[in-house]
Amino acid sequence: MHDFLCPKCRQYLRVGENIIFKVKNSKKQSALLLLSPQIGNYTSHKHPSFEIQTGESLEFYCPLCNTSLISEIHKNLAHVIMVDSMGDSHNVYFSQVMGEHSTFETDGESVHVAGEDAGRYTYFKIGDKFRKYF
Ligand SMILES: [Zn+2]
Numbered sequence: 001m002h003d004f005l006c007p008k009c010r011q012y013l014r015v016g017e018n019i020i021f022k023v024k025n026s027k028k029q030s031a032l033l034l035l036s037p038q039i040g041n042y043t044s045h046k047h048p049s050f051e052i053q054t055g056e057s058l059e060f061y062c063p064l065c066n067t068s069l070i071s072e073i074h075k076n077l078a079h080v081i082m083v084d085s086m087g088d089s090h091n092v093y094f095s096q097v098m099g100e101h102s103t104f105e106t107d108g109e110s111v112h113v114a115g116e117d118a119g120r121y122t123y124f125k126i127g128d129k130f131r132k133y134f
Pocket of ligand 1: 006007008009011063064067
């Protein structure tokens with residue numbers, strides 16, 4: 001299974017069947033949010049006391065170094081590094097908006113798109129903003 005790393009501290013964010021994030025909602029309440037490591041699977045888990053509305057924009061943070069994972073590409077997209085079974089690194093961008101399904105994965109040469117809402121980011125281009133890691 002692929003590993004997911006924080007782009008800042010390079011520590012592992014995937015544990016078992018989940019990628020673990022710290023998130024803040026629009027009321028600035030913090031919680032842990034678990035996402036599936038399978039690209040295109042938008043199942044998420046959170047404690048029921050943490051309220052988020054569909055369409056609400058969350059802020060994603062690394063739970064280990066507390067760095068914001070907001071991407072430099074778009075404020076709605078968070079950025080993590082995926083390391084595949086060959087040891088190759090990919091940049092993965094996903095929407096921080098609850099209920100919005102858009103994920104982009106790139107190895108610096110090609111972009112793979114998942115999610116029915118990815119069309120909202122059609123201006124998303126491969127280019128200087130994409131760096132190959134490692
Ligand atoms: Zn980190």
